[in-house]
Amino acid sequence: MSEESTKIKESEGTWQDGIAKTITFIVTKDCQLACKYCYLVGKNEQERMSWDIAKRAIDYIFDHESDFPEKSVIFDFIGGEPFLEIDLIDRICDYIKVELYKRQHHWFDSYRFSFSTNGINYHTDKVQAFIKKNASHLSIGITIDGTERKHNLNRIWKGEGPERGSYIDVVRNIPLWLEQFPGAGTKVTISSADIPYIKESVLHLYSLGIHEVNINVVFEDVWQDGDDALFEDQLMRLADAIIDGGYYESFACSFFNENIGKPLDPERENRNWCGAGKMLAIDSAGNFYPCTRFAAYSLRSKRPIIIGNVYDGIDKNKLRPFLTLDRLTQSPQKCIDCEVASGCAWCQGENYDAALSPTVYQRSTAICLMHKARVHANNYYWNRLFRKLELEGKREDFEKNKIDVKPEIC
Amino acid sequence: MLRYLIVLLDDTSTSFCHYTASNKEPNLISLDILRKAIRWAMTENLTIQFVYPSHELLDEWNETIETIDHVKIKPATAASTSDADVVVFEGLEAIDMPLSKRDVSIVIRTRMSDFLDKHDRLHKLLAQANRLNVVFTDVDSFADDDQKAYDEALASLSLVVKNEYVNNHPVQFNLLTDRIMLTEMNNCGAGDSTITLAPDGQFYVCPAFYYDADGYPVGNIEGRLDIPNKQLYRLQYAPICRRCDAYQCHRCIWLNRKTTLEVNTPSHEQCVVAHIERNASRRLLEAIRQEGEFMSGTEIEEIDYLDPFEIARP
Ligand code: SF4
Numbered sequence A: 001m002s003e004e005s006t007k008i009k010e011s012e013g014t015w016q017d018g019i020a021k022t023i024t025f026i027v028t029k030d031c032q033l034a035c036k037y038c039y040l041v042g043k044n045e046q047e048r049m050s051w052d053i054a055k056r057a058i059d060y061i062f063d064h065e066s067d068f069p070e071k072s073v074i075f076d077f078i079g080g081e082p083f084l085e086i087d088l089i090d091r092i093c094d095y096i097k098v099e100l101y102k103r104q105h106h107w108f109d110s111y112r113f114s115f116s117t118n119g120i121n122y123h124t125d126k127v128q129a130f131i132k133k134n135a136s137h138l139s140i141g142i143t144i145d146g147t148e149r150k151h152n153l154n155r156i157w158k159g160e161g162p163e164r165g166s167y168i169d170v171v172r173n174i175p176l177w178l179e180q181f182p183g184a185g186t187k188v189t190i191s192s193a194d195i196p197y198i199k200e201s202v203l204h205l206y207s208l209g210i211h212e213v214n215i216n217v218v219f220e221d222v223w224q225d226g227d228d229a230l231f232e233d234q235l236m237r238l239a240d241a242i243i244d245g246g247y248y249e250s251f252a253c254s255f256f257n258e259n260i261g262k263p264l265d266p267e268r269e270n271r272n273w274c275g276a277g278k279m280l281a282i283d284s285a286g287n288f289y290p291c292t293r294f295a296a297y298s299l300r301s302k303r304p305i306i307i308g309n310v311y312d313g314i315d316k317n318k319l320r321p322f323l324t325l326d327r328l329t330q331s332p333q334k335c336i337d338c339e340v341a342s343g344c345a346w347c348q349g350e351n352y353d354a355a356l357s358p359t360v361y362q363r364s365t366a367i368c369l370m371h372k373a374r375v376h377a378n379n380y381y382w383n384r385l386f387r388k389l390e391l392e393g394k395r396e397d398f399e400k401n402k403i404d405v406k407p408e409i410c
Numbered sequence B: 001m002l003r004y005l006i007v008l009l010d011d012t013s014t015s016f017c018h019y020t021a022s023n024k025e026p027n028l029i030s031l032d033i034l035r036k037a038i039r040w041a042m043t044e045n046l047t048i049q050f051v052y053p054s055h056e057l058l059d060e061w062n063e064t065i066e067t068i069d070h071v072k073i074k075p076a077t078a079a080s081t082s083d084a085d086v087v088v089f090e091g092l093e094a095i096d097m098p099l100s101k102r103d104v105s106i107v108i109r110t111r112m113s114d115f116l117d118k119h120d121r122l123h124k125l126l127a128q129a130n131r132l133n134v135v136f137t138d139v140d141s142f143a144d145d146d147q148k149a150y151d152e153a154l155a156s157l158s159l160v161v162k163n164e165y166v167n168n169h170p171v172q173f174n175l176l177t178d179r180i181m182l183t184e185m186n187n188c189g190a191g192d193s194t195i196t197l198a199p200d201g202q203f204y205v206c207p208a209f210y211y212d213a214d215g216y217p218v219g220n221i222e223g224r225l226d227i228p229n230k231q232l233y234r235l236q237y238a239p240i241c242r243r244c245d246a247y248q249c250h251r252c253i254w255l256n257r258k259t260t261l262e263v264n265t266p267s268h269e270q271c272v273v274a275h276i277e278r279n280a281s282r283r284l285l286e287a288i289r290q291e292g293e294f295m296s297g298t299e300i301e302e303i304d305y306l307d308p309f310e311i312a313r314p
């Protein structure tokens, strides 16, 4: 690590964050893996998007340009595993590009294609040809959970017989991925059983050359007694490792963020957290959703929230609850009064799934103790880091160069 | 706070509101449930509104009903309406039926298209009645193209209402005078101030939730009332409505649920209809004032939207 450098690496955030519309194609519900924590309760091999549905969705969206006034667009492809449908995706992306040009659409040259992949097919000829063709408009995230031991705990191959982890099948593609997307980050999701491996996992991802680790705890109510204390301990160890190893100079971990853990002003800071309703997701049947988490295959106990389809268009009445949701109306009193509320996230889909009645207006607080533990470790991290920077005479320089991070939650 | 208990005496009890009491065969509430409902209302300090079917009730039921102070809501087709507090007519054709009592509240349930065609039929009634409520059974299919016609229909009825006021007959007509009289929201209150008990012994937020396949009970008379996310039925928890001043609007919880899937969020159509009424009330107030002093201190502001969603988005 360079002794001179005091520029702290901050998370890159999402492209055109907040001003881009995200349109998600659920191209398949199939995947090569059967991850143990996967929230997609209804995964299957039958539901693949047809070209006809994809084309109708694109035509509807482009025919209604004034309903999509955002400056930019992210076309997101998810599954299951999206690269299982690379032929369809290639056709969709070609069609989008041609139509944007033909229609002189305001998204022409302000679009991205985005993928979250398990990385297994990344090196294949078809995927590589697609990447080369669309290189300047792509973002691709490969999910790798950390060390081999940790990754293979959850991310196992589908099928009968003894469990087989997928670590080596993914990690072999990391160098190619990082060569093609040097700033790329990875998303890690933490559930109860993963807590003991957090520190080693983040450091392992750094050692693979991944500079940005976006890491979140799951929103579901999976936590056991004592998990918060374990979690805090892991994060403190990670904080020490990042500071002592000087990783903060060029690596980022979204767990540590200066803005979290403060009270929120009821008037000025009343915005909803989650972007559901401002996004649009389309499934293989041609149904529209406010976000993929409202599709039947992601819900445990509630009916899907379908806001239209490619034939009849969007029912704007069904979007009204999402577009007028604010923090206070959905939060219990303890969150309104909470001293450490900032950065305590929620997922509208999980709120809906866990609610006592069919509503998106009941905030689930299953992560309460985990957030508080994170705040403790986060305070420790910044206090230690700032003290170190002060002693080294680098604090002022840091304050000048710092960038606000908007954490990703989904 | 809960103040009213609506008791559906039979599965074929009349609808008095936006919903349709559909697909049900006669099925009288049991005496046991009826007695429990009355006892519960007394212990909770609630006013009961009994909703009647067309057919006669047996003596034992009538006698039980009379053990508590109450309001009777009856269909105009009931064998006797002389003791009714509210009489419900189905459609504008039906209002030619003779009414036995003038000081009864009249509810007319109609489709919007019929109202636009036949609102002239209300003239006579406006001259006679003390309280007239028109309730639309298809608010959710109101098209933006209907706005002008609805505005014109209300303007034409305003002339009649104005004359009644000038001639010292201050008729209450929900579409035009409620907004003038109100100084704060006065919505239907389903799930907040009002709860419904159906013949099956279960509580519902409103009768519509009993008849609608998508409805759900919120407790039963044997156990207790248990409304999950009860706060969402209150005005403060309705992000669009709490910014709104169409005080006369029903803010129909059932239509909210049906059209937006959330009990606290109204549809565009419901808001537009209520705002056309609000604005017509504003013009009526001005017109009455041209004839003399009236409701001094009451003002209805001019606004430039018909759907408060436009001002409610954070
Ligand atoms: S869930 Fe807990 S930590 Fe988060 S805002 Fe609410 S009270 Fe605070």
Ligand code: SF4
Pocket: B017, B018, B019, B188, B189, B190, B206, B207, B208, B250, B251, B252, B253, B254, B255
């Ligand atoms: S929710 Fe209220 S306004 Fe709507 S139908 Fe029921 S009683 Fe009528």
Ligand code: SF4
Pocket: B240, B241, B242, B244, B245, B246, B249, B250, B251, B252, B266, B267, B270, B271, B272, B274, B275, B308
């Ligand atoms: S007009 Fe719309 S916003 Fe206003 S009270 Fe009625 S339903 Fe609510």
